[in-house]
Amino acid sequence: MADPMVVSQPIFTDAVLDPDLPTPPGLIDPTGRPAGKRFDVYRNNVVTSLIDAMQTAFPVIHKLVGTEFFNAMAGVYVREFPPENPMLMFYGTEFPAFLSTFEPVAHLAYLPDVARLELARRQSYHAADALGFDPQTLVDMPEDALLQSRFDLVPAAQIIRSEHPIQSIWHHNMIDNAHPVAPHGETVLIFRPEFDVDAALISPSIAHFLEHIQCGETLETAFEQTQQIDNEFDISNVITMMISTGIINKIKG
Incomplete structure (x- = not known):
């Protein structure tokens, strides 16, 4: 030929x-x-x-x-x-x-968002490796410096918002003995702590906060912006979650 x-x-x-x-x-x-x-x-x-x-x-x-x-x-x-x-x-x-x-x-109607979730999981799997963040860095930082710092998130971290229960649908179809799918929207954080992709349901306010962080805003600004939609937003719990999921790549002053 x-x-x-x-x-x-x-x-x-x-x-x-x-x-x-x-x-x-x-x-x-x-x-x-x-x-x-x-x-x-x-x-x-x-x-x-x-x-x-x-x-x-x-x-x-x-x-x-x-x-x-x-x-x-x-x-x-x-x-x-x-x-x-x-x-x-x-x-x-x-x-x-x-x-x-x-x-x-x-x-x-849920099909496109389920596809978005599957695409995000695949992109997370193939994303560049993280630098290897040391949580002790946060412990050693003065509070004022921490609030003015900017967090660089790992390339594998992705946020998917949907009006449909996309994570529950994925879980129900991919994991044995999964719980029934509840009829409500879900916001999902995709991350890759080591070699395997994982996902966690997060609140819209946490997603709002992380999106501001991804845009390069300081921790303080992201917190203030999130408080406008959730005045009970707990930043300490979110930072703990960021550490446990391994989505912090590095801290920039």
Whole structure:
């Protein structure tokens, strides 16, 4: 088969992802004949491998809608969003947004946010390692200096807010003997304390505080901003939680 770059990259890519398109002109087999059948096999293998990658990346979505429907839906996604990165572990970034506009799943309003959670877990798994924060640093800091400091969170830390019980849905489908799913929204902190990704439910006020920290604001400013929505917000408990989950990368003055 000829090098696809000799043909035309856009034409070749379109033909690979769309079975209704003809074999691109100029493709030949080792004997010099048109590579129609060989190209059909190649095209099928490419799409199948991408659908398999989507199943691996979004196991809960796959389980919720079933294999037959998922494969058909993933086939539509693959053709609309071909991979831009040769590493398939990063494929599927646009899938949550795709689900929010995919009419056949419009009645499953929680599906896009569950996909966001699965994507965040995968991104956390592949995120850069943390520097190795020493909690003793906090103990040794004067209170005034601590309040004026800025926390750099680890790359693996992510916050997902949803009006749906996304963590409970994930847990119910991925963990044996999980508790039933309660009908309320959940806010989830994704973190990777060592090698495995973990998740914890957090309050909207904690999420608000951490988001201000992620934006580079001082501990004092983040605390004051959070008190505006929760006047009982306990900053000491949150710092303890940040240490226990290992989401502090370093402290900047």
